[in-house]
Amino acid sequence: MTTETPSTGRGDPLYLRARQLVLFRRDPGIANLQRALRIGYQHATHLRDAMRGDILDCDDLGQNWRIAEGAHNGPDLLLQEKIVQAAHWVRTAHSMVVAAGAGMGIDSGLPDYRGDEGFWRAYPALGRSRLRFESIASPQAFQERPATAWGFYGHRLSLYRATTPHSGFDLLHAWGQRMQQGCFVFTSNVNGHFQKAGFPSARVYECHGSLHRLQCTVNCQGSIWPTVDLYPQVNDAACEWLGDLPTCPHCGALARPNIQMFDDWHWNEKRSAQQRMLLDMWLDSAHAPLVIEIGAGRALPTVRNFTRRMQQRGSRLIRINLHEANIHNPGDIELALGAKEALEGIAAQLLQHH
Ligand SMILES: [Zn+2]
Incomplete structure (x- = not known):
């Protein structure tokens, strides 16, 4: 035959x-x-x-x-075909969920915290004290070494404010706006860069909270307040906060970022839970939205778990992951590329079609 x-x-x-x-x-x-x-x-x-x-x-x-x-x-013989297919899915989607992990921020120039090596390269002072990411990103650190914990988070807050989200954010935003039911963001990143890139706050679920919000370390009244009045002065070389530490306006106790840390029993998840409710309501009205998962590793599986649930509900998946893509997965589109490169590749295809 x-x-x-x-x-x-x-x-x-x-x-x-x-x-x-x-x-x-x-x-x-x-x-x-x-x-x-x-x-x-x-x-x-x-x-x-x-x-x-x-x-x-x-x-x-x-x-x-x-x-x-x-x-x-070559790394992926089918890459170009997959990008063409991905562009087709984006073009024909009625709605889209962007599910983003740490890999989304790397291309904006934000540090990669994977592994002690990378983390200590970004924060040499913490490397000298052999303080791992899991140790400093914990309520215990705010208890035991508040100036260092705030040195770390103060530096990050300044960095996120000073950094412009890469072009991939703008592309996703533009695609979402063209879709009938629009777009929702599910992100484990606490840098607020989707909002900075123009995504409306009511369409972003930050599952680990936001570094642009504060809460009381003892969570006295359950308040969450913005960091607009906070101007971090940090000795970067020592990773130490300079001057008075941020405090709770109600009880005067130490304040901390409103993000979920490791072994964190005091995280005030009220704001995040409200965002989640908005996402669930949106999902009820959006029929099997296209999922674009970006830079979500297996180590912290929150984003991947969400993606899997969406697939079970019939969503198509475009996974963009430089390190952890299964490039021969027959069911979905997996691109072993960085976030910016992959999104720009899809954008170039969309332009060709016009
Ligand atoms: Zn308080």
């Missing part, structure tokens, strides 16, 4: 998935395609024939199939 012309077979809606499967499993067998794609023998044969000269070689008798030499060269 080789009468099928390759062009017809490659135009098959299942072609891309079939091709990914063969590469991922390194198995050009018909049974592999039949099982994974739930298709008949005939259909699988057509698809495999179409892969001849693309990623598969075969002898003249059509008997011995193998993956062509060079088919595995």
